Amino acid sequence: MQEASQEESPAQALQGLSFPGQGRQERWLERESAHVAPGATDEAAFGRRVFTSGNGSMLTDMDGSTYVDLAAGALTQSLGHAHPETVEALSAQAQRLWNVHDSAFPGRAELCELLARLLPPELDTYAFFSTGAEAVEAALRLVQRTAPPERNRIGALRHGFHGKTMGARMLVHWDVGTQSFAGNSVLGYAPNCYRCPLDLEHPSCELRCASLVRRHIAEKPNVSALVFEPVQGAAGVITPPPGYWETVARACRDNGVLLVADEVLTGGGRTGSFLASEEVGVRPDLVVMAKGAANGFPFSVLAGPRELMHHPSASEPGAYASTYGGNPLGVAVATATLGVVEREALTERAKELGVLVGELLARMRDRFPSVGDVRGLGLLHGVEFVRDRATREPAPETAREVYRAALDLGVRTALGGHIIRVSPPLNIDEETLRSALGSLERALEQVEGA
Ligand SMILES: Cc1ncc(COP(=O)(O)O)c(C=O)c1O
Numbered sequence: 001m002q003e004a005s006q007e008e009s010p011a012q013a014l015q016g017l018s019f020p021g022q023g024r025q026e027r028w029l030e031r032e033s034a035h036v037a038p039g040a041t042d043e044a045a046f047g048r049r050v051f052t053s054g055n056g057s058m059l060t061d062m063d064g065s066t067y068v069d070l071a072a073g074a075l076t077q078s079l080g081h082a083h084p085e086t087v088e089a090l091s092a093q094a095q096r097l098w099n100v101h102d103s104a105f106p107g108r109a110e111l112c113e114l115l116a117r118l119l120p121p122e123l124d125t126y127a128f129f130s131t132g133a134e135a136v137e138a139a140l141r142l143v144q145r146t147a148p149p150e151r152n153r154i155g156a157l158r159h160g161f162h163g164k165t166m167g168a169r170m171l172v173h174w175d176v177g178t179q180s181f182a183g184n185s186v187l188g189y190a191p192n193c194y195r196c197p198l199d200l201e202h203p204s205c206e207l208r209c210a211s212l213v214r215r216h217i218a219e220k221p222n223v224s225a226l227v228f229e230p231v232q233g234a235a236g237v238i239t240p241p242p243g244y245w246e247t248v249a250r251a252c253r254d255n256g257v258l259l260v261a262d263e264v265l266t267g268g269g270r271t272g273s274f275l276a277s278e279e280v281g282v283r284p285d286l287v288v289m290a291k292g293a294a295n296g297f298p299f300s301v302l303a304g305p306r307e308l309m310h311h312p313s314a315s316e317p318g319a320y321a322s323t324y325g326g327n328p329l330g331v332a333v334a335t336a337t338l339g340v341v342e343r344e345a346l347t348e349r350a351k352e353l354g355v356l357v358g359e360l361l362a363r364m365r366d367r368f369p370s371v372g373d374v375r376g377l378g379l380l381h382g383v384e385f386v387r388d389r390a391t392r393e394p395a396p397e398t399a400r401e402v403y404r405a406a407l408d409l410g411v412r413t414a415l416g417g418h419i420i421r422v423s424p425p426l427n428i429d430e431e432t433l434r435s436a437l438g439s440l441e442r443a444l445e446q447v448e449g450a
Contacts, residue, residue, distance in 0.1 A: 025050040025062050042415045043071070046400050047407055054081025057428040059412060067407065068436035070424045071414035075233070075265055075380075078292035079340055080425035086295045089336035090329060097328045102321040105328050111335045115303065118274050118342060123287055125309035127302045128326025132264035132290035133163025135300035138320060139227070139260050139286050140167045142304070145314045147224035155217065155226040155257065157190040158197065161234035162227060162262050171227050186223060188213035188248070190232055191240040194373040194384065195392065202241050210244045214251035225258035225285075230276035233265035236419035237382030239375045245280040258285040258308075264300070265380075268292035269341050269426055272351030272378030279377055292426075295337040299330035346426040347378075353433060354378035357422060360437045368444045370398045381422040394418035398447060405443035411436045 028050045050062040057080045059067045072078065079086060097105060108128075115126055129135040143154065156162070156171035163169070170185050189209035193202045200208055217223060230245065232238035252259050259282060266276035267289030273279040275287060285308060290300035302320070309315070324330075341347065354377060361374040361381055372386035385395040385402070396418040403415040414421035422440075424433060444450070 028062060042396075042400065042417070043403075046404055046415065047412070049407065049412075056080040056083075057425050057432055065410065067410050067412045068424070068428075068432055068439075069412050070422050070436055070440075071412050072292075072423050072425045073296045074291065075270070075414065075421075075423045076291045076296035078268055078270065078346065078426045079295050079337055080427060081296075083295060083337075083340065085336045085340055086297075086333050089332040090297065093329050093332035099324070099327050101323070102326060105331075107328060107331045107335055108326065111331050111338075114335060114338050114342065115301065118338060119287070119303055120275070120278065120283060122283070122305045123303040125304055125306045127309070127320035128331065129300040129302065129322060130298040130324045130327075130330065131163070132262075132288065132300055133165040133168045134322065134325070135288040135290060135302045136162045136168045136171075136227070136262060136264070137165055138302045139288055140170075141319075142286065142302075142308070142311075142314045143225040143258055143260065146308065146311045151222055151224035151256075153220070153222045153224065154185045155188060155213075155223045156185050157188050157213075157226075157228050157232070159190050159192065159235035159238065160227070160229050160232055160262070162229075163264075186216065186220065188216055188226070190235070190238055191244040192232075192235070192238050193241055194375070207241065207243050207247060210247035213248050217248075217251045217255050217257055221255070223255075223257050225260050226252050227260040227262055229262050229266065230280045230282060231266055231271060231377055231380065233380065233421075234416065236384060236416070237376050237380055237421060239377055240280055245282045249282045260284065260286045260288070262288050264288055264290040268338070269347035269350050270378055270380050270423065272347065272354055274341075274347050276377065293337065294330055294334040297330055297333040298324070299334050301334075341426070344427065350378040350426045353424075353426075353428070353430065354381070356430070356433065357381050357437065360434070360441075361422065364441055364444055367441075368448050368450065370395060370402075370448060371444070376422070379423055379426055379428075383420045383422065385418045385420070401447045402440075402443050405446045406440050409439040409443055411439045411443070413440065 051059050052062050053060045057068055059069045112126055116124055127138060162171045189197055189212055191209055198208055261277045261284035263275050270292055271279050277284050286304040288302055293299055361383060365371040365374045369389055370385050371383055372389055372392055373384040375382055385399040387393040387395045399418045399420055403413055403420055406413055
């Protein structure tokens with residue numbers, strides 16, 4: 001997952017670059033390049049590391065260099081790498097039972113009860129899958145089967161990202177590495193204050209983006225649901241200004257439009273509430289969670305209220321089943337992961353540490369002209385690089401240089417286009433976090449020659 005860039009491809013940008021000190025890793029990359037499909041993310045293409053192990057917030061590469069993982073895998077490792085309780089749960093389950101399709105096994109009831117404690121009380125019914133996109137598809141199926149026939153459109157927001165399967169891509173109106181596919185969805189304005197699509201300034205804009213979404217929803221009775229990321233992750237951590245979600249959510253409620261929160265990236269405590277929806281004041285009808293829910297093991301959840309999930313049109317035999325969906329291994333790791341999140345109050349910790357991250361990144365924005373904007377919630381922050389603060393022209397080349405310099409200094413971040421995301425494990429210790437952000441600042445010094 002990465003933001004689409006209008007710039008040269010990673011392969012073009014890599015031409016002529018050398019990678020001193022990475023001889024062994026370069027040989028390994030060369031070896032696999034004969035067979036591995038192209039199209040790597042910016043992170044992999046420009047990082048050119050061969051990682052061999054992970055422990056807590058640390059990663060080790062083939063040459064023995066270590067990195068603080070401020071990208072938490074793919075924003076997946078809420079407890080860091082190889083957390084002992086997840087390893088133990090997975091190993092124990094691996095010796096017992098791997099797959100009985102969607103038949104019951106003891107761990108599933110336990111996970112359901114845990115989710116019922118962590119999620120808002122109305123979200124009391126769960127279906128389990130393997131990937132984010134798979135659970136988004138299940139949400140779309142549910143919406144389409146239960147909506148009246150005249151409500152045949154699904155709403156989404158500009159620059160949202162919901163996965164690469166066809167239904168999910170229907171909601172994604174920007175290039176996700178292939179081409180956009182509008183399908184039967186309709187689009188509203190996302191609250192991107194740094195790059196306002198309406199060329200307005202917050203707060204004098206009076207949230208015109210939200211009133212346009214409201215108008216659209218009120219005037220077009222053919223929309224059945226709005227699928228949204230409460231904080232848009234792939235687009236560069238687009239955090240909504242106060243009031244945006246209040247207006248949009250009320251419009252959906254007043255007009256019978258379901259609110260489907262795609263919390264694949266944000267769910268599980270990362271933003272300082274268990275769901276980012278809670279953080280921005282939305283009570284969704286359906287929620288999809290994945291990445292952090294099972295600490296990187298392929299696992300996803302669709303959560304909704306009983307009356308909707310049990311709707312006769314959506315609950316025919318096999319409605320929520322898939323080959324790997326909710327398999328005992330994933331359930332075991334999810335239970336272990338969310339159990340630690342609950343017991344160690346990691347959601348609250350994400351909120352506290354998020355304040356520190358916000359302060360340290362704001363200091364970098366004040367120091368370095370190439371940093372156009374920093375923003376975030378909890379342990380999900382974005383740093384946006386620009387060529388010129390006045391024009392705000394995106395600077396993917398600077399983002400890449402900073403990303404590579406930080407890697408060389410032992411810090412891995414999440415690179416996509418001209419944006420670097422900082423999203424460490426929720427249980428990272430404060431000293432490691434401070435020191436890693438200090439290294440990121442040194443990387444900026446190097447790149448800016450400060
Ligand atoms: C918000 C959001 N939804 C859906 C997806 C798709 O998830 P997956 O890659 O597991 O299919 C992603 C992936 O990054 C995401 O960030």
